[in-house]
Structure formats: C-alpha cells, structure tokens
Amino acid sequence: xxxxxxxxxxxxxxxxxxxxxxxxxxxxxxxxxxxxxxxxxxxxxxxxxxxxxxxxxxxxxxxxxxxxxxxxxxxxxxxxxxxxxxxxxxxxxxxxxxxxxxxxxxxxxxxxxxxxxxxxxxxxxxxxxxxxxxxxxxxxxxxxxxxxxxxxxxxxxxxxxxxxxxxxxxxxxxxxxxxxxxxxxxxxxxx
Amino acid sequence: xxxxxxxxxxxxxxxxxxxxxxxxxxxxxxxxxxxxxxxxxxxxxxxxxxxxxxxxxxxxxxxxxxxxxxxxxxxxxxxxxxxxxxxxxxxxxxxxxxxxxxxxxxxxxxxxxxxxxxxxxxxxxxxxxxxxxxxxxxxxxxxxxxxxxxxxxxxxxxxxxxxxxxxxxxxxxxxxxxxxxxxxxxxxxxxxxxxxxxxxxxxxxxxxxxxxxxxxxxxxxxxxxxxxxxxxxxxxxxxxxxxxxxxxxxxxxxxxxxxxxxxxxxxxxxxxxxxxxxxxxxxxxxxxxxxxxxxxxxxxxxxxxxxxxxxxxxxxxxxxxxxxxxxxxxxxxxxxxxxxxxxxxxxxxxxxxxxxxxxxxxxxxxxxxxxxxxxxxxxxxxxxxxxxxxxxxxxxxxxxxxxxxxxxxxxxxxxxxxxxxxxxx
Amino acid sequence: xxxxxxxxxxxxxxxxxxxxxxxxxxxxxxxxxxxxxxxxxxxxxxxxxxxxxxxxxxxxxxxxxxxxxxxxxxxxxxxxxxxxxxxxxxxxxxxxxxxxxxxxxxxxxxxxxxxxxxxxxxxxxxxxxxxxxxxxxxxxxxxxxxxxxxxxxxxxxxxxxxxxxxxxxxxxxxxxxxxxxxxxxxxxxxxxxxxxxxxxxxxxxxxxxxxxxxxxxxxxxxxxxxxxxxxxxxxxxxxxxxxxxxxxxxxxxxxxxxxxxxxxxxxxxxxxxxxxxxxxxxxxxxxxxxxxxxxxxxxxxxxxxxxxxxxxxxx
Ligand code: NA
Ligand code: NA
Numbered sequence: 001x002x003x004x005x006x007x008x009x010x011x012x013x014x015x016x017x018x019x020x021x022x023x024x025x026x027x028x029x030x031x032x033x034x035x036x037x038x039x040x041x042x043x044x045x046x047x048x049x050x051x052x053x054x055x056x057x058x059x060x061x062x063x064x065x066x067x068x069x070x071x072x073x074x075x076x077x078x079x080x081x082x083x084x085x086x087x088x089x090x091x092x093x094x095x096x097x098x099x100x101x102x103x104x105x106x107x108x109x110x111x112x113x114x115x116x117x118x119x120x121x122x123x124x125x126x127x128x129x130x131x132x133x134x135x136x137x138x139x140x141x142x143x144x145x146x147x148x149x150x151x152x153x154x155x156x157x158x159x160x161x162x163x164x165x166x167x168x169x170x171x172x173x174x175x176x177x178x179x180x181x182x183x184x185x186x187x188x189x190x191x
Numbered sequence: 192x193x194x195x196x197x198x199x200x201x202x203x204x205x206x207x208x209x210x211x212x213x214x215x216x217x218x219x220x221x222x223x224x225x226x227x228x229x230x231x232x233x234x235x236x237x238x239x240x241x242x243x244x245x246x247x248x249x250x251x252x253x254x255x256x257x258x259x260x261x262x263x264x265x266x267x268x269x270x271x272x273x274x275x276x277x278x279x280x281x282x283x284x285x286x287x288x289x290x291x292x293x294x295x296x297x298x299x300x301x302x303x304x305x306x307x308x309x310x311x312x313x314x315x316x317x318x319x320x321x322x323x324x325x326x327x328x329x330x331x332x333x334x335x336x337x338x339x340x341x342x343x344x345x346x347x348x349x350x351x352x353x354x355x356x357x358x359x360x361x362x363x364x365x366x367x368x369x370x371x372x373x374x375x376x377x378x379x380x381x382x383x384x385x386x387x388x389x390x391x392x393x394x395x396x397x398x399x400x401x402x403x404x405x406x407x408x409x410x411x412x413x414x415x416x417x418x419x420x421x422x423x424x425x426x427x428x429x430x431x432x433x434x435x436x437x438x439x440x441x442x443x444x445x446x447x448x449x450x451x452x453x454x455x456x457x458x459x460x461x462x463x464x465x466x467x468x469x470x471x472x473x474x475x476x477x478x479x480x481x482x483x484x485x486x487x488x489x490x491x492x493x494x495x496x497x498x499x500x501x502x503x504x505x506x507x508x509x510x511x512x513x514x515x516x517x518x519x520x521x522x523x524x525x526x527x528x529x530x531x532x533x534x535x536x537x538x539x540x541x542x543x544x545x546x547x548x549x550x551x552x553x554x555x556x557x558x559x560x561x562x563x564x565x566x567x568x569x570x571x572x573x574x575x576x577x578x579x580x581x582x583x584x585x586x587x588x589x590x591x592x593x594x595x596x597x598x599x600x601x602x603x604x605x606x607x608x609x610x611x612x613x614x615x616x
Numbered sequence: 617x618x619x620x621x622x623x624x625x626x627x628x629x630x631x632x633x634x635x636x637x638x639x640x641x642x643x644x645x646x647x648x649x650x651x652x653x654x655x656x657x658x659x660x661x662x663x664x665x666x667x668x669x670x671x672x673x674x675x676x677x678x679x680x681x682x683x684x685x686x687x688x689x690x691x692x693x694x695x696x697x698x699x700x701x702x703x704x705x706x707x708x709x710x711x712x713x714x715x716x717x718x719x720x721x722x723x724x725x726x727x728x729x730x731x732x733x734x735x736x737x738x739x740x741x742x743x744x745x746x747x748x749x750x751x752x753x754x755x756x757x758x759x760x761x762x763x764x765x766x767x768x769x770x771x772x773x774x775x776x777x778x779x780x781x782x783x784x785x786x787x788x789x790x791x792x793x794x795x796x797x798x799x800x801x802x803x804x805x806x807x808x809x810x811x812x813x814x815x816x817x818x819x820x821x822x823x824x825x826x827x828x829x830x831x832x833x834x835x836x837x838x839x840x841x842x843x844x845x846x847x848x849x850x851x852x853x854x855x856x857x858x859x860x861x862x863x864x865x866x867x868x869x870x871x872x873x874x875x876x877x878x879x880x881x882x883x884x885x886x887x888x889x890x891x892x893x894x895x896x897x898x899x900x901x902x903x904x905x906x907x908x909x910x911x912x913x914x915x916x917x918x919x920x921x922x923x924x925x926x927x928x929x930x931x
C-alpha cells in the first residue's frame with residue numbers, strides 16, 4: 001500500500017491558470033451546493049406545477065395505453081409540450097439571476113479585473129437587449145397567431161398563441177433578471 | 192455574410208458571453224439584415240414544439256433526482272460486496288458503478304458527482320493515490336453520456352433528425368468497451384502498485400446489499416426495457432425515468448425530503464432550461480447555416496480538394512478535440528452539428544456512427560484541460576487538486592482516444608447493435 | 617438576382633420534390649437567371665407545419681404543404697378531409713375540386729394566409745389505412761392505435777371508426793411500429809414503400825381510401841405582388857407544366873409502390889363498395905358537428921356534398 005507522499009511539493013507547482021480555474025470551479029459548485037438552491041414560491045408553484053402535471057399526464061397515458069386503452073387522454077401529447085416549454089421559459093428569470101447560463105469563461109478568467117468588469121457589463125447589456133428583442137418579436141409572433149387564428153391540427157385545435165406566448169413571457173422574466181443584475185452591478189459595486 | 196458574422200461569434204464566445212446569447216445575437220444580426228427578426232422568434236418557438244425534444248428536460252429532471260436522491264449508495268454497496276475483493280477493487284467498483292449509474296442517468300456530471308462523493312473518500316481511506324482515485328471517477332463518470340440513456344444522444348438526435356433509440360444502442364458497445372478498458376487498467380495499476388485487497392464479504396451480506404440495491408438496479412430494466420421492449424416512446428421513456436427517479440429519491444432511498452420535492456423539481460427544470468435555451472438558439476442558428484448554403488460550398492471545396500470521408504472524419508475529430516479543451520460539451524455539440532450535419536449524407540457517413548463518434552469526443556472534452564467539467568467536479572467534491580485529478584485521467588484519456596479512433600474508423604463498432612436489434616436503417 | 621426559396625419537408629427522391637424540381641427547371645427556361653432559386657428538401661429550412669407562418673413573415677417565398685397541414689391556418693382546408701370525401705376515388709375528387717370547391721379553397725387560402733396559389737395542386741395519392749402486425753378493417757378497427765399525419769379531419773375520422781388517433785413524428789414511425797406504440801397508420805402506398813415500413817413490421821393494407829392527399833402550392837403574397845406581369849405569367853406557366861406532369865407521376869408512383877409491396881408480402885384488404893358506403897354513412901353523422909366546431913363554410917360544404925352526390929357518391 002502506498003500513498004502519494006510527494007503530493008504537497010507537486011501542488012506548489014500548480015500553474016496559475018489551473019489555480020484560477022479551480023477557484024472558479026469551487027465557486028461555481030458552491031453556488032450550486034448540494035443542498036437544493038431555493039427558488040421563489042411563485043416559481044416553485046408554477047414551474048414545478050407545470051412540470052409535475054406534464055409528468056403525471058404522460059405517465060398516466062403510458063399506464064392507460066396498456067391497461068385501459070379506452071381512457072387514453074388525447075390531449076396529453078400536445079399539452080405536455082406546452083406545459084414543459086412554458087415551465088422552461090418561466091425558469092429563464094432565476095436562471096439568469098443566479099448566473100447559471102452556460103458560458104465559456106476560460107479566457108475571461110485570465111483577464112485583468114477591469115477587463116473582467118467590462119466583459120460582465122457587456123454580457124448583461126447584451127442579455128438585456130436580447131430579452132427586449134425576444135419580448136417584442138415574441139409578442140408579435142403570438143399576436144399574429146392570434147390574429148390569423150392559427151390552431152393545432154389535432155382534435156383539440158388549440159389556439160397556438162397560447163403556446164407561442166411562452167416566448168415573450170420568458171423574455172419578460174429574463175429581461176427583469178438582467179435589469180436586476182445590472183442594478184446590482186451599479187449599486188453593489190460589481191458583485 | 193458568414194465571414195462577417197463568424198468573428199462576432201468567436202469574439203462573444205471568448206468574452207464569456209453565455210452561449211445562448213452568442214448564438215442568439217449572431218443569428219439575430221443576420222435575420223435583421225435579411226429583413227426581420229419575426230422569423231427568428233417564430234423559428235425558436237416552432238422548433239421547441241416537438242414531443243421528442245421533451246426528452247431533454249425529462250432526462251435532466253431524472254438526473255437531478257438520481258444524483259441527489261441517495262440512489263448511489265445502494266448501488267455502490269452492492270457492487271462493492273461482489274467486486275471489492277479484486278486487486279484495485281474499489282477502483283473497479285467505481286468503473287462498474289459508474290457504468291450502472293450511466294444506464295439509469297443521462298448526464299455525465301451527475302454520474303461523476305453521485306459516484307465520486309462516496310467512492311473517492313472510500314478510496315483515499317483505503318490508501319489509493321489521490322490522482323488515481325480522482326482520475327478514475329473523472330473518466331468513468333463520462334460514461335454517463337455514452338451508455339444509454341444519454342442527454343447527449345437526445346440532443347444530437349434532435350438536431351440531426353436521427354433516430355435516438357438507434358443512437359442509444361450505438362453507444363452500448365463502445366460504452367462497454369470503454370468500461371472494460373478502464374477496469375483492466377485499474378486492475379493492472381493496482382497490481383503493479385501492490386494495493387491491498389479487501390476482506391472477502393460473506394454471501395449473506397452480498398445478498399442483503401444486492402436486495403437493497405434492487406430498486407435502483409431495476410431502473411435500467413424498466414426504462415430501457417420499456418423503450419426497446421415496445422412499451423413506451425422515447426419521450427415516455429424519459430418521463431418514466433424521471434418519475435422512477437422521484438419515487439426512489441423520495442420514498443425508497445429518501446435522499447430528498449418530500450417537503451423539498453417541488454423545490455427540487457423547479458431546480459431541475461431550471462437546469463433543463465439552461466440546455467433548452469441553447470438548443471432553441473442552435474436550431475435557429477442551424478437554419479441560418481442551411482440558408483447560407485455554406486454546406487454546399489464546403490462540399491464543393493472538399494470535392495475540389497478530393498477530401499475522402501476518412502480525412503473528413505479525422506479533421507472533424509481534431510477540431511472537436513480542440514474545441515473540447517475550451518468549451519462546455521453541449522455548446523460544442525450545438526455549435527458543431529448544424530455546421531457539419533449537411534455534409535454527412537453526401538459523404539456517405541452514417542449519422543448514427545457520426546453521433547457515437549461525436550459523443551466520445553464530448554467525453555474527452557469533459558476530461559481534457561483546461562476546461563473539463565468532470566475534472567472540476569471531481570476536484571471539488573474530493574478536494575484533490577485539479578492538477579492531480581488531471582494527471583490521474585491521462586491514461587484513461589489515452590484509452591478513450593484509442594476508442595475514438597476505433598469507433599471513427601470501424602463504424603461497425605457503433606452501428607452493429609442498432610442494426611442487429613432494429614433492422615438496417 | 618431575386619431570392620426564391622422553396623421549402624419542402626420530404627426527401628429529394630419524393631414525388632413532390634421531383635415535381636418541384638421540374639417547376640424550377642421550367643421556370644429557369646422561362647426566366648433565365650432572374651431568380652436565385654434554392655430548394656430546401658427534408659425540412660431543412662421549414663417543416664410543412666410551419667410553412668404558412670414562414671410565408672407570411674417573409675422568411676420563405678414558396679412552399680407546397682400538404683392540405684392536411686393547412687386547416688391549422690384556414691379551417692376550410694378541412695373540407696376535403698370531411699367524412700363526405702371518405703372512400704371517394706381520386707378522379708371523382710378531381711372532378712369536384714375542378715368545380716367551385718377548388719376556386720373557393722384557393723381564394724380562402726389567398727385571403728386568410730396572404731399567399732398566392734399559382735394553380736393546380738400537386739398529388740401525393742390516396743391515403744389508406746395500414747395495419748402493423750394485425751389486419752385492420754371495419755371489424756377490427758375498434759381500439760386500434762392509429763397514427764395520422766396531423767389534420768383534424770383525420771383525427772375525427774379515426775375517432776368515429778372506433779380507433780385511437782395518435783401523433784408520432786414521421787422519423788419515429790418505424791420504431792413506434794416495431795414497438796407496438798401504434799397498431800396502424802394512415803398513409804399512402806408510396807410513403808409506406810419509400811420509408812420501408814414493411815421492414816419495421818407493416819403487413820397489412822386496408823384500402824378504405826380515407827382521403828385523397830394533395831399538396832397546395834403557395835407563394836408569399838409580398839413576393840408575388842412585386843413580380844412584373846411577364847414573370848408572373850412565366851411562373852404560372854411553369855407551374856402548370858410541372859403540376860400536370862407531377863400528378864401523372866404521383867399516380868404511377870403509387871401503383872408502382874403498391875405492386876412492390878404486394879410482391880414483398882403485403883396483404884391488401886379491399887372493402888366492398890357497400891362496406892365503404894356504410895362506413896361513410898356512419899362517418900357522416902359527425903360531419904355537421906365538425907363543420908360547426910371547425911367553423912367551416914356551411915354553404916360550400918353543402919354545395920360540395922351536392923356535387924359529390926351528382927358525381928355518383930352514395931350517402
Ligand atoms: Na447514460
Ligand atoms: Na475540456
């Protein structure tokens with residue numbers, strides 16, 4: 001049996017880049033510690049509720065198909081898409097607020113603090129602009145579908161604007177999150 | 192157009208702007224120049240209107256509940272009872288339990304965390320080199336996306352319009368090969384370094400541990416059995432694995448208290464949203480790539496240069512390994528697939544074969560420096576310095592490269608099983 | 617050079633794509649390189665489902681979506697999928713379409729969807745009911761899970777005959793078939809043959825001729841309006857040549873596909889005219905309700921029914 005007794009020496013040689021990365025990873029994982037991060041009650045209720053409903057309906061249909069096929073619910077296939085996509089878009093706010101968007105911050109970690117601050121501002125401003133675009137054009141898409149009376153081609157003939165409206169709704173919550181982030185930067189001094 | 196837009200894309204990426212924004216803004220600029228942004232918004236919401244795509248959030252929900260639900264402990268204890276006695280027993284147990292967990296869960300990071308949290312401290316206590324222990328977990332954790340079910344295959348299947356059940360099957364043989372290679376290396380390393388063997392475990396303990404692991408071990412049977420046994424569709428498979436994971440986490444292994452259920456569910460939808468928003472942008476981005484006709488031009492260029500499919504695959508692998516050093520895996524997949532996809536058919540490359548090759552590359556990306564998510568995760572949960580984890584993964588990385596070459600140039604390794612079980616495509 | 621983007625969601629070998637290829641060729645003959653024409657097959661650019669929206673938003677100049685997709689935007693598209701067309705042979709459908717019905721539908725599409733219909737529709741062929749591991753006929757229809765390609769008319773028909781309509785994305789159909797997720801599907805011989813559905817376990821065809829599947833050509837209105845008259849004429853001319861050829865081609869393809877599949881062991885069940893007429897009568901009991909709930913034009917439905925009666929369809 002042997003241990004790696006040379007480890008402390010080697011550790012000293014750890015390059016600067018790796019140390020920076022390690023620190024960053026540590027922060028990341030701590031931000032997402034093993035305890036489940038909190039979310040606001042509204043989000044928990046709506047997002048969790050929609051996802052739960054979708055899963056329950058989907059499972060119900062699997063059972064129904066095998067044991068009581070006459071009781072299959074024909075709206076499930078269509079509605080679970082609407083439920084889950086709405087849930088996903090409504091999550092974008094907290095996702096943005098908690099900075100959990102996927103990004104490549106390898107190079108950023110090597111920037112000077114001033115440059116880092118600049119880049120963080122840039123990303124948030126771009127995010128806000130993009131949110132506004134999504135709200136505006138997402139609204140147009142939903143409104144057009146409403147105006148033209150677009151529906152799904154199933155027995156249900158669901159008005160599609162109800163589904164399309166998830167897009168501007170997601171834009172709104174994401175836009176609010178970006179505004180809060182920018183406000184935090186202004187007032188909280190870059191945190 | 193593309194020559195103008197490509198630098199913007201790369202710049203935003205390097206500046207650490209979120210991937211969805213990088214893709215969304217690039218696409219937005221092109222759509223705006225072409226006339227209007229309305230079609231972009233329409234494209235995003237239309238592409239998400241797909242039952243198949245639902246498998247992504249469902250599998251992410253399943254992964255969250257499995258990772259945090261206490262499922263890992265039961266599996267590890269039962270496998271340790273059977274295999275712990277071998278030289279390097281705990282290392283072999285790590286690889287095997289990662290493979291088993293991978294058959295339940297579609298995410299590599301979840302696999303590495305769930306298994307690593309318990310197994311690395313155990314290995315360190317048993318006197319394993321930290322680099323060796325960390326290396327095993329960082330590498331074996333990547334099996335999460337190669338052995339089905341796999342989020343990576345789902346996302347690729349959606350982008351490439353390829354059969355996801357076929358892709359899942361395509362990952363089985365490379366996944367088992369990979370696990371076997373890893374086990375052999377662990378065995379060899381433990382023998383060479385004279386690692387102590389564990390006490391044999393009495394049969395009644397083995398049986399007891401196995402019984403308590405049965406609910407967990409039945410997940411792959413229920414989920415994959417359901418998919419291939421003709422009971423459920425892919426989306427239903429994903430939903431079912433999420434429901435089963437919840438039941439295990441809440442009622443059987445009780446890793447998540449019932450009062451936290453909605454909190455955990457909301458949290459997992461949020462993780463799914465991080466991927467879904469990139470997928471939506473990637474699909475819009477792919478639309479642009481199609482419209483620019485760049486694929487056609489590339490193809491003409493490749494014909495002019497007389498580039499053979501094997502050269503093309505080599506080239507793609509090199510680019511993927513390079514991107515894999517710096518980018519997060521889903522980003523690589525989502526950036527690369529829309530660009531490369533239109534070339535596959537003209538070159539006569541099977542999309543299933545290509546998908547498996549791509550996923551092995553993503554495994555490499557998870558363990559290659561400087562940005563390798565599994566390296567970070569393992570270093571973090573075990574407090575083993577990143578460089579040591581990295582050093583420990585080197586032999587495994589090399590084995591995966593061998594596997595990659597095999598899968599790239601011997602298509603039958605990935606295509607035989609799907610063709611055998613599901614008939615020729 | 618002006619952009620002319622055409623989106624199709626079938627593969628380049630499909631009979632619709634071939635027709636569109638001919639259109640492109642004919643158009644080039646007449647307009648030289650006035651247009652930069654690009655055909656995007658296989659849903660690369662847009663799926664048929666999304667074509668109407670792409671046209672009205674200017675993201676596309678032309679599409680040729682299946683009629684069964686169009687009742688999402690214009691309810692009257694469902695006219696040709698209504699129970700009164702059940703079991704009606706293709707030439708009778710053409711007869712009735714060539715009357716006021718065709719003109720009415722084209723005008724409706726043009727108004728409601730802001731598109732220009734350049735002329736004749738293209739054909740896919742007669743849609744029948746196919747069984748996977750067990751035959752489907754009127755006796756065994758009940759409880760069968762039947763995949764339909766979208767379209768409220770299709771869904772309602774399956775429902776009335778006692779089946780369970782399910783939507784499965786086309787690429788997943790072979791797997792769903794071998795899995796028993798579906799017991800059968802509504803499709804044409806040609807589609808079944810070109811997708812090699814027999815390899816995935818399809819064994820039976822039930823030739824109940826549930827609807828005649830057609831593709832509706834459409835240009836975006838803004839594209840159409842800015843074309844000079846001579847170009848418009850060239851487009852209409854080229855389309856007519858292509859659509860005429862394509863229709864004949866589609867019928868040949870269906871016959872050929874059926875032969876091939878029968879040789880490969882497909883069992884074809886042909887209901888008697890009486891059985892079809894009985895089923896049609898049964899289905900007709902839901903027609904008024906469908907017309908009501910879908911907001912289909914009652915007058916046109918009535919004249920169409922009269923035209924069908926005049927053409928010898930029994931009700
Ligand atoms: Na997996
Ligand atoms: Na990497």
